[in-house]
Amino acid sequence: MAALNSKVKKAVIPVAGLGTRMLPAxxxxxKEMxxxxxxxxxxxxxxxxxxxxxxEIVLVTHSSKNSIENHFDTSFELEAMLEKRVKRQLLEEVQSICPPHVTIMQVRQGLAKGLGHAVLCAHPVVGNEPVAVILPDVILDEYESDLSQDNLAEMIRRFDETGNS
Structure with missing residues (x-):
């Protein structure tokens, strides 16, 4: 876990791409869903x-990505139904999708102008603070990677120590 006094508290996750390399799925x-x-x-x-x-997590989205926004939104009806049916484990899993201490917000990328433009779309929200940019279609294989070094917490720790990415 990253130090509580870490300088990096915000992440930008570009999710506006159309996923053409994974068609027809x-x-x-x-693709993020x-x-x-x-x-x-x-x-x-x-x-x-x-x-x-x-x-603070900023998802840079496209108008076709409502399911991503819905996934991180609170589903009061679903939670009430799970509570009523005493499905505690499922209720906890649904509520853990976005813990109360975390803010997940969306910013729309109107025109698809590439990754740099997507990150720039988040600038009004993240300002000039240090930010992690996470590409959600890159999943590391724990057997092929050294996850003690190849993980976000370690990258943030190194940034906090050196001030460099």
């Missing part, structure tokens, strides 16, 4: 951000 489902076991890919990315001490 992404024709109706954003494709499941990996029991969670959409984007949830693994957000979980890593949270584990690294990130408290």
């Amino acid at each position: 992404t024709k109706a489902i954003p 494709l499941p990996l076991v029991d969670k959409p890919l984007i949830q693994y990315v957000v979980n890593e951000c949270i584990a690294a001490g990130i408290t």
Whole structure:
């Protein structure tokens, strides 16, 4: 877990791409919402951000990505139904999608002008503070990577020590 006094508290996750390299699977489902076991890919990315001490996450979205926004929004009806049916474990899993101490917000990228433009779209929200830019379609294989070094928390720790990315 990242130090509590870390300078990096915000992350930008560009999710506005159309996922053309993964067609036809992404024709109706954003690639970030494709499941990996029991969670959409984007949830693994957000979980890593949270584990690294990130408290503000900006998703740079496209108008076709409502399912991503809905995934991180509170679903009062679903939570009430799970509570009524005493499905505590499922209720906790749904509520843990976005913990109360974390803010997840969306910014729209009107025109697809590339990754740099997507990050720039988040500037009004993140300002000039240090920020982690996370690409949600890059998943590391724990058997092929050294996860003690190849993880967001470690990158933030190194940034805090050196001031460099």
